Amino acid sequence: MRFLAAFLALPLLAQVDTGAISGTVSDASGAVIPNVQVTVTHLDTNIKTALSTNASGFFAAPSLKVGRYTVGATAEGFRPEMRTSIDLHVQERLEINFTLQVGSSASEVTVTAAAPLLESETSSLGQVMEQKTITDLPLNGRNFIQLATLTAGTLPSSRTAERDNFIANGARAIQNSYLLDGVENKNRILGFDKGVAQIVQPVIDAIQEFKVQTSTFSAEFGQAAGGVVNVTLRSGTNQIHGSAFEFFRNSKLDALPYFQPAAGGRPAFLQNQFGATLGGPVRKSQTFFFASWQTSREVNAAPQIGSVPLQPVRDGNFGATRMYDPATVRTNPAGAGFVRDLFPNNIVPASRWDPVSVKFAALFP
Structure with a gap:
């Protein structure tokens, strides 16, 4: 006998790496209009989100992927209205209100939306770094986290072994949180290499955008006492698109290092960072793919x-440094504890050196 079990998963509406569009639909007199059909369309993928206004004329589309959208409102007895060129960023909550005019549904009002000067839907303080900023600004080693210090209230972190972190509002760098497509990407939590703050280092050409939040962020970021870096990766679209890149550094273009002997010339330093990206549709307007690859070659x-x-x-003579003979450790005859003897003249005889240490010491210049 075979059994088939089905499990249903209810979606959570936490907007970690997404945004939201909401608003109110009213008529020319200011009265709200219920049961208005509102359609939110992602332009690159043509994915549509259909919803209706409630009795208060309110609509909300949560958990939207970042990108450019159009929002249309249609109601019987009113002229349809369309808002175009709406740019939605990570963790952004846009308020798009409609005022429908009485008229025939055969005509349509199209309004090109402008970015709001004030985001009134959330009190979170932060800054979004868009894809053009990430790819165009010079980054040593192509590390996007260097751009986090462009946010107000942040500083580079110099008192840590991690190479890719920062200080937000005076908190320690270890108190920052790093998210990649909504998944915790903080290295310290999982106990991996402490030389980097993030587990996965995304290729900067694969980053759609990222947001650095420094204050009054919502409870969904409860692990952070410092700043929150929220990274959203690019997605495939209905059009095949890709890129190839290489960044090259050569010591022939560098100045002579301060500690380099003048007679030795410039030391060789060759660095190549290269890779590619590719994205497109698997099934148009439904399923998409996106892949990125990067590698590095360095001669230093x-x-x-x-x-x-x-x-x-190296001869075993430690001068004024007191060197005790571990073979002479014994119980203190005068009381508690142990005592031991010094090597004569603080010189460790060659017979006491470990054979491996002798070979290792011979390698010093």
């Missing part, structure tokens, strides 16, 4: 500064 012969033991130390 830059001078390095380090401390090496002097010859007396």
Whole structure:
């Protein structure tokens, strides 16, 4: 006997990496109009979201993918109205209101929307970095998080081993939260390499946009006491699109490093970062794909500064530094604890050196 089990998952309306469009539909006298058919259309994918106004004339379309939209309102006895060129960004809540005019449905009113000067639907403080900003501004190593410091209230972080973080409103860099398409991307939580703040480092050509929120963000970002970096990746559209890139650095274009001997010339440094992106439809207006790839090649012969033991130390002579013989550790006859003897003249005899350490010491310049 075989059993078939079906599980239903109810969608959650938290808008981590999406936006929302809402508004009110009224007539010329200001009276609200219920049961108005409102259609929200994503222009790149032609995906439509259909809804109706309630008894108060209000409509809301949550969890919309970022991008450019048109919003249309249609009601019996009124001329249809269309709002075009509406740019929706990550975590943005736009208010688009309609005032329908009495008339025939054969004619339509089209209004080109402008970005609102004030976002009245949320009190969150932050800044959106769009795709053009991400790809056009110079970034050392193509690390997009360097742009986070363009947000008000942020500073570069210099007292941490992580290479891709920042300080928001005086909080520690470790208190920031990093999201990638709505999924937690913070390295410290999962205990991986502490040299980077993010688990997945997205290719900047694959980033649609990202938003840095620094204050009064909603409860869905409860893990963050500092800033929130919310990254949204690009999606395929109804048109096939792609790109290829290479960024090249050559030491012949660099100045002579300060610690490099003048007779040695410029040390060799060659860096190539290259990759490609490709996106398009699997089934138009329904299913899409997008892929990105990047790799790096580097040859680096830059001078390095380090401390090496002097010859007396390599011979076992530590001078004024007190060196105790671990083989002489014994119980303190005068009381609690242990005592041990110094090596004569603080010189460790060669017979006491570990064979591996002897070979290792010979490698020092």
